[in-house]
Amino acid sequence: MARMTIRPPTDAALASGGVRVRPGASAARWDSWLRRLPLLPALIYVILVTQIPFVLTLFYSLQDWNLLRPEPARFAGLQNYTAVMSDPSIRIAIWNTIVLTVCAVAISVVFGIGIALLLNREIFGKGLLRTLMIGPFLVMPTAAALMWKDTLLNPLTGLVNYVLKPIGLGNMDWINQFPMASIVGIEVWRWTPFMMLIVLAGLQSQNQEVLEAARVDGARPAQMFRYITLPFIRPFVELGALLGSLFIVQSFDVIFMTTQGGPGQATTNLPFLLYLVAFQGFDIGKASAIGVIAVILTMIVATFALRTLFTIFHVEARR
Amino acid sequence: MSVVAARPRSRGLLLSKVGWSALAWLISIAFFFPVLWMALEGLKTEPQAASIPPTILFVPTLAQFSEVLSRDFPPYLINSAMATFGSTLLVLILGLPAAYALSIRPVKRSRDVLFFLISTRFLPFAASLVPLYILARNLHLLDNIFALVIIYTTINLPLGIWLLRSFMLELPHELVEAARVDGASMRHELIRIVLPLITPGIAATSLICLIFAWNEFFYAVNFTSSVAATSPIFLVGFISGRGLFYAKLAAAATLASLPVLLAGWFAQKQLIRGLTMGAVK
Numbered sequence: 001m002a003r004m005t006i007r008p009p010t011d012a013a014l015a016s017g018g019v020r021v022r023p024g025a026s027a028a029r030w031d032s033w034l035r036r037l038p039l040l041p042a043l044i045y046v047i048l049v050t051q052i053p054f055v056l057t058l059f060y061s062l063q064d065w066n067l068l069r070p071e072p073a074r075f076a077g078l079q080n081y082t083a084v085m086s087d088p089s090i091r092i093a094i095w096n097t098i099v100l101t102v103c104a105v106a107i108s109v110v111f112g113i114g115i116a117l118l119l120n121r122e123i124f125g126k127g128l129l130r131t132l133m134i135g136p137f138l139v140m141p142t143a144a145a146l147m148w149k150d151t152l153l154n155p156l157t158g159l160v161n162y163v164l165k166p167i168g169l170g171n172m173d174w175i176n177q178f179p180m181a182s183i184v185g186i187e188v189w190r191w192t193p194f195m196m197l198i199v200l201a202g203l204q205s206q207n208q209e210v211l212e213a214a215r216v217d218g219a220r221p222a223q224m225f226r227y228i229t230l231p232f233i234r235p236f237v238e239l240g241a242l243l244g245s246l247f248i249v250q251s252f253d254v255i256f257m258t259t260q261g262g263p264g265q266a267t268t269n270l271p272f273l274l275y276l277v278a279f280q281g282f283d284i285g286k287a288s289a290i291g292v293i294a295v296i297l298t299m300i301v302a303t304f305a306l307r308t309l310f311t312i313f314h315v316e317a318r319r
Numbered sequence: 320m321s322v323v324a325a326r327p328r329s330r331g332l333l334l335s336k337v338g339w340s341a342l343a344w345l346i347s348i349a350f351f352f353p354v355l356w357m358a359l360e361g362l363k364t365e366p367q368a369a370s371i372p373p374t375i376l377f378v379p380t381l382a383q384f385s386e387v388l389s390r391d392f393p394p395y396l397i398n399s400a401m402a403t404f405g406s407t408l409l410v411l412i413l414g415l416p417a418a419y420a421l422s423i424r425p426v427k428r429s430r431d432v433l434f435f436l437i438s439t440r441f442l443p444f445a446a447s448l449v450p451l452y453i454l455a456r457n458l459h460l461l462d463n464i465f466a467l468v469i470i471y472t473t474i475n476l477p478l479g480i481w482l483l484r485s486f487m488l489e490l491p492h493e494l495v496e497a498a499r500v501d502g503a504s505m506r507h508e509l510i511r512i513v514l515p516l517i518t519p520g521i522a523a524t525s526l527i528c529l530i531f532a533w534n535e536f537f538y539a540v541n542f543t544s545s546v547a548a549t550s551p552i553f554l555v556g557f558i559s560g561r562g563l564f565y566a567k568l569a570a571a572a573t574l575a576s577l578p579v580l581l582a583g584w585f586a587q588k589q590l591i592r593g594l595t596m597g598a599v600k
Contacts, residue, residue, distance in 0.1 A: 038416030
């Protein structure tokens, strides 16, 4: 049964879950420190590995520092930022990131809803089909990307061209002719099962009596979907789309394995550009500036996304 | 309703069930096909795997699997296993007390802490990549499994804490309360009472850690080269794709995918809950 139940603790939960507050300010302070104790190791760990490095990223972004050159780092002001911003490759990378994320999420959400509706019907072998469907999500992405490139979309030996030959599409070099579409396609193949799982869990928690009552009252299937099912699964769809975009925005493995960001810059997204500057050019200053820009962009999107997440996790059991 | 009238209706129902089933089977098999094809290619000989047109009917051979396994692949698999288990263990050690402090005996401003934690999970790796790389370089931790364990723990800890917390919130309140009346210390309460009750939560957390750590590629490719390289890095060696080693590639890809595939299939219920950080059960 699917329910969305995570909610931040309320004051009532805080009061009832706690040790009775003893009189005396020092006792209360002692108690609140005692409560914090189990949290501290994890919190300190996260701050050490994510927050302090980010401060260093800010610092490095102001340095002229390349690991391939013998000179030591020196202060460079905003030089890295002007260099990055005046280079068209960052604009291309931002645009590619948006195209890839929006297309892959939108298509996999639509497919996911469709397949979830199908697997929620009275059909033969429901459990087995669900098991087959989640296969693409579980396969190692690097492995799947290489299999797509070498054995399925390969212009000479690929199975896709072999299958499409009867309709006259037997000589396509998919990855070189349609690089972005190929990447989107592989990501859709991988993320549709993810969306399907979440939506299916939502559908299975739907109250059957409501649907039955609507049917008795003479509602048509399309009406029932539009006015009962769709509003019910909406939070599940939003959750899937949100988590999916947070992952796909960072996608790197499929691009690395299939196109290496090319041809030209056709499939270079932000993570791949960062990889090129940091680990091919070893330009620490410029890579850090790209890092800071990526964080700023993410924060703009995330303030919106986190608000959505917030409302989603507030949703109480609806039944 | 008469019997005569009922019969066509049930036949219509059956027909529609058959029709929808056929459609569902068609789509599911289409999605699963690349996974199946990967395994099939691994069971072919090299000429069969690269033939034009593709070989559909063939006598399966385990030659590629045994060759990949008998040569250079096992060290990569062992590295993957070490990075995965090391980081999963660390996530549980750090995450269980933290989840406890965010659910059973919540600290003040628990909500802010929870959202801070999850925001670090979705911070672009660009934010901390360069300093972590420099630090690893200066500490001679490049190409060292330890660096991957630290990074994978960072990736999985926020998800782990959210997930474990969602399981702890479901524990019957009276149980924890009774132990508290008996004067159990916090540590005792966590280890003796909470821990045994949330084994499903620990399983779900371990599964999610396994999926993300085992399949992780970005840090693995940039922070390791030979000694500590994990299994996806082994596959990078096939990138040049001169069309000679498709069967070996497929065998290695199948082997590399198998642990997560099997774990995910066996724990489907845990999978959905884990992927949504406990929001969907």
